[in-house]
Amino acid sequence: xxxxxxxxxxxxxxxxxxxxxxxxxxxxxxxxxxxxxxxxxxxxxxxxxxxxxxxxxxxxxxxxxxxxxxxxxxxxxxxxxxxxxxxxxxxxxxxxxxxxxxxxxxxxxxxxxxxxxxxxxxxxxxxxxxxxxxxxxxxxxxxxxxxxxxxxxxxxxxxxxxxxxxx
Numbered sequence: 001x002x003x004x005x006x007x008x009x010x011x012x013x014x015x016x017x018x019x020x021x022x023x024x025x026x027x028x029x030x031x032x033x034x035x036x037x038x039x040x041x042x043x044x045x046x047x048x049x050x051x052x053x054x055x056x057x058x059x060x061x062x063x064x065x066x067x068x069x070x071x072x073x074x075x076x077x078x079x080x081x082x083x084x085x086x087x088x089x090x091x092x093x094x095x096x097x098x099x100x101x102x103x104x105x106x107x108x109x110x111x112x113x114x115x116x117x118x119x120x121x122x123x124x125x126x127x128x129x130x131x132x133x134x135x136x137x138x139x140x141x142x143x144x145x146x147x148x149x150x151x152x153x154x155x156x157x158x159x160x161x162x163x164x165x166x167x
Contacts, residue, residue, distance in 0.1 A: 015062045015119050019053050022124055042066075044132055046139045051131060053124075060114045062124075066107040066131035068139070070098070072146035082152035083145045087138045087159065093130045096138065105142060107131045 023030040030040040036055040051066045094109035145155035
């Protein structure tokens, strides 16, 4: 039975239940933090990414954040923010931001499920895959601009091609 068929049988389609089943199916390490939140570790080519998906019933939004630690030198922060802006100009299904206090690079995405809309397993898998592939694609540019004297434009050249790997 496919993942989608597993959920067509039941009538409880809580989005975090779907994500938990997807994580188990993919054999990702995960922790069901609360009824409305799950945290996962997904191995990429460059590193292991921490993903958190949280259902916000008040605004009917499924929120995804994918993070990885990053501690660039203060002197390179301006260039890092420039590369983040350049990366965000190229993506449509989420956005990068840097949380300086936590020293985390963050991919953020919110899926609106207003009016009782349901997210299917394929849609959730796509959300997670987009987050991981976005991080994989731009990770080298973030690192290059942070730890070398390369300009943001030069650093972005390493992010031109799509990343391939497992997510």
